[in-house]
Amino acid sequence: MRVQNVRSIADYAEPQSPGWGTVGSTDVEMVPAPLGLQPNEYVQVSWEERPYGLLEQASLRAVHDGAKIAVHLSWADAQPSTGAGEGFPDGAALAFPVRGEPELMLMGSPDAPMQFVQWQASKKEARSVLAKGIGSSRPGEPVDETAKASWSGGLWTVVFTRSLAGSGESASLVPGSTSQIGIAVWNGSNEERAGIKAVSPDWTALSLDP
Amino acid sequence: MTSKRQVAMVIDLNKCIGCQTCTIACKTQWTNREGMEGMWWNTVATAPGEGTPKGWEKMGGGFRKGKAQPGKLPKQGEFGTAWNFNTDAALFQGDTHNTLGPITGDPDWGTNWDEDVGGGEYPNSFQFYIPRICNHCTKPACMEACPRGAIFKREEDGIVVINEDHCRGFRFCQEACPYKEIYYNTVSGVSQKCIMCAPRLEEGVPTACSRQCPGRVRFLGFLDDEDGPIHKLVYQYKVALALHPEYETEPNVFYIPPLAPPSFDDEGNPIDEDRIPLDYLESLFGKEVGPAVELLKAEKAKKKAGSDSDLMDTLIARNWMDMFGPFTTNPKDVARTLEQRVQNRQG
Numbered sequence: 008m009r010v011q012n013v014r015s016i017a018d019y020a021e022p023q024s025p026g027w028g029t030v031g032s033t034d035v036e037m038v039p040a041p042l043g044l045q046p047n048e049y050v051q052v053s054w055e056e057r058p059y060g061l062l063e064q065a066s067l068r069a070v071h072d073g074a075k076i077a078v079h080l081s082w083a084d085a086q087p088s089t090g091a092g093e094g095f096p097d098g099a100a101l102a103f104p105v106r107g108e109p110e111l112m113l114m115g116s117p118d119a120p121m122q123f124v125q126w127q128a129s130k131k132e133a134r135s136v137l138a139k140g141i142g143s144s145r146p147g148e149p150v151d152e153t154a155k156a157s158w159s160g161g162l163w164t165v166v167f168t169r170s171l172a173g174s175g176e177s178a179s180l181v182p183g184s185t186s187q188i189g190i191a192v193w194n195g196s197n198e199e200r201a202g203i204k205a206v207s208p209d210w211t212a213l214s215l216d217p
Numbered sequence: 218m219t220s221k222r223q224v225a226m227v228i229d230l231n232k233c234i235g236c237q238t239c240t241i242a243c244k245t246q247w248t249n250r251e252g253m254e255g256m257w258w259n260t261v262a263t264a265p266g267e268g269t270p271k272g273w274e275k276m277g278g279g280f281r282k283g284k285a286q287p288g289k290l291p292k293q294g295e296f297g298t299a300w301n302f303n304t305d306a307a308l309f310q311g312d313t314h315n316t317l318g319p320i321t322g323d324p325d326w327g328t329n330w331d332e333d334v335g336g337g338e339y340p341n342s343f344q345f346y347i348p349r350i351c352n353h354c355t356k357p358a359c360m361e362a363c364p365r366g367a368i369f370k371r372e373e374d375g376i377v378v379i380n381e382d383h384c385r386g387f388r389f390c391q392e393a394c395p396y397k398e399i400y401y402n403t404v405s406g407v408s409q410k411c412i413m414c415a416p417r418l419e420e421g422v423p424t425a426c427s428r429q430c431p432g433r434v435r436f437l438g439f440l441d442d443e444d445g446p447i448h449k450l451v452y453q454y455k456v457a458l459a460l461h462p463e464y465e466t467e468p469n470v471f472y473i474p475p476l477a478p479p480s481f482d483d484e485g486n487p488i489d490e491d492r493i494p495l496d497y498l499e500s501l502f503g504k505e506v507g508p509a510v511e512l513l514k515a516e517k518a519k520k521k522a523g524s525d526s527d528l529m530d531t532l533i534a535r536n537w538m539d540m541f542g543p544f545t546t547n548p549k550d551v552a553r554t555l556e557q558r559v560q561n562r563q564g
Contacts, residue, residue, distance in 0.1 A: 045364070046364040047285075047361055047362060047363075047364060048284065048285040048361070049285040049287075049358070049361055049362035049389055049392075049393045050362065050364055050389060051285075052284070052285050052286065052287050053285075053287035053288070053389070053392060053393075092293075092403050093292065093293055093401055093403055129406075142364050142365065142366065198290070200385075200387045200388075201364045201365075201385070201387045201389070202364060
């Protein structure tokens with residue numbers, strides 16, 4: 008997927024920012040995160056007869072301005088869940104490889120970690136998370152991450168922004184080169200949380216314009 | 218990780234009067250902060266009954282033949298939410314017609330909602346109280362269910378605790394715990410539960426629920442302490458039994474099963490039939506409860522006849538401090554040393 012270089016991502020900071028109208032979108036296939044890869048027997052047995060991760064595709068757009076990247080992610084969700092009270096929130100995350108070639112489905116490994124930026128409908132702020140394998144996620148290094156979301160007409164749209172530069176254990180994106188992105192989506196009204204989610208089965212290439 | 222030692226509790230159901238002092242001792246000590254209004258890390262419910270959360274014994278979880286079993290996520294309404302009362306209007310405004318009652322909604326469940334229901338048919342009705350806390354299981358289903366590894370069993374005393382810095386409020390632990398002893402804090406977004414008063418035990422002070430109990434119901438100590446009452450009641454006399462052992466989590470809270478007066482026949486004469494049906498007790502404590510009840514009855518008869526009974530003497534607990542194993546420090550003394558420590562630090 009091409010990531011255009013734009014004047015300023017401030018013009019793309021909101022889901023409804025007019026700039027997005029001229030940016031081409033890419034549909035990404037989504038599948039349920041495999042039951043066999045859930046981190047423990049309890050999660051496996053409690054979901055083996057419950058459908059989850061039924062989202063079939065998500066739509067992705069992205070631009071950068073040399074300093075930051077903005078990613079516009081949208082997906083269908085008939086019943087939004089803000090996670091108020093004891094409910095579970097809807098959520099989404101964008102994954103980036105930190106180094107090596109992390110397996111997206113395996114949430115990376117100690118040698119090939121991945122970093123993601125996560126949004127939850129219950130929280131105002133986005134979070135940076137570092138993962139070195141399933142069940143290992145811990146707070147990640149900040150990358151000036153933000154997320155702005157809106158739900159309308161059965162569709163969630165979330166605009167994530169983050170700095171292109173990373174350091175140490177956070178992923179770097181370099182203009183003029185190709186990086187990769189992965190997607191996870193949680194449907195809160197179906198009590199989806201942790202590894203119970205829809206995921207893109209493989210990385211999508213991000214070709215950043217110089 | 219296997220714990221080196223295990224703190225355990227024995228609760229004598231024959232002495233519990235359902236006064237809820239333990240419940241309040243726990244509430245004021247641990248669950249008086251924001252988001253914890255509806256939490257009761259210690260409950261005393263009436264048996265038979267639905268308990269807290271409502272119908273918890275039918276919510277699944279635990280293990281069967283070693284395999285994790287799915288469980289239901291209990292809702293806050295099933296525990297019972299916190300109510301506010303019209304205390305000012307009812308008690309301080311001089312209106313004798315305004316009676317005390319909840320003013321927030323119309324509550325339909327709460328801890329010990331089953332009070333005064335019980336089982337059996339008059340004149341053979343029966344009931345007893347059953348205090349519950351986290352069982353600090355040897356094989357905690359909650360710990361195995363947490364995808365974050367946020368729950369652990371302390372090596373030094375086997376207490377099961379949740380690391381709130383790692384908990385993300387996923388609540389698989391709530392589902393997996395067959396005793397439904399874990400609560401969700403909607404303000405902080407984390408799961409919380411009984412910590413066996415770990416900070417008190419570390420200072421040699423008994424748990425609040427044990428020490429505050431006016432009925433001397435709760436024994437406390439290390440399971441492997443052969444000189445302590447816990448070891449004696451669990452292993453020597455085998456009269457202290459785990460609740461619902463069929464869940465295979467190996468609880469470390471044990472119960473002395475309740476005895477009851479004999480049943481009456483149609484003429485009102487006492488007959489040789491247990492008031493509390495054995496099959497009901499077996500549904501709670503497993504097949505070992507029959508022999509335990511028989512031994513308790515025999516030792517009670519012995520004591521009544523004037524003979525010695527070490528088992529009855531242990532359960533009577535004339536010397537209060539003998540109930541708590543190594544945890545005999547007066548909390549007042551610890552409070553004093555804590556004060557001194559703070560003063561020393563402040564120089």
